[in-house]
Amino acid sequence: MRLISPTRGPLSLEQVVANIRRYIEEAPQATYKLVIGTDSQTDADKTVFVTAIIVQRVGRGARFFYARQVVPPIVDLRHRIYRETEISLRTLEALQRAGLSAIGADFPIEIHLDVGQQGETRMIIQEVVGWVQAVGYTAKIKPDAYGASAVADRFTK
Structure with a gap:
């Protein structure tokens, strides 16, 4: 999986983990949060999935990386919402295999899901939130799912 940093360009998963490590080492006393969210856009020819990986220094900014996939x-x-959820969870697994868990930061x-109480996606909220929680992570939906609905969405067009 190739990821893109808006400031550093294309990066491997291992390079993303190294960037996260350096970001945390800059201010080790700060509080951090890792957010992963995927959004998609479909037209007649293709569906574009964009996954955002955001490392937030709570109250003091963030760094983000994204990956784009065209199918x-x-x-x-x-089906698209399930695929978005699957991609987010697989991205987290890949980051952990690339050394994220070795950083030692707790x-x-x-996982930010592009579903909300308004619109067509409200019918599957319980399903995808339940899936994310069943594998041990916190699920956020709109309007709190900025990883999917704001950051990833920006790169789907």
């Missing part, structure tokens, strides 16, 4: 069009909304991890 044949997925028009079924339920920060909360949130």
Whole structure:
């Protein structure tokens, strides 16, 4: 998986983990949070998935990285939301295999889901939130799911 840093350009997973480590070492006394969110956009030709990885220094800024994936069009909304959730969880697993857990920082991890009480996605909130919680992570939905609905969304177009 290749990720993009807006300031450093393309990076491998290992380079992203190294960047996260350096960011934490700059202010080790700060409180951190890791957010992963995926959003998608579908048109007649394709579906674009964008996953954002955000390391937030709570109250003092953040760093983020994103990955873009283009697949044949997925028009079924339920299928797309499930795929977004799956990509976010797989990205977290890949980060952990690339050394994230070796950093030693004990920060909360949130999976941001592009679902909310308004609109068509409200029917599957319990399903995807339950999935994320069942594997041990905190799930956030709109309007609190900025990782998916703001950061990742910006790069789907």
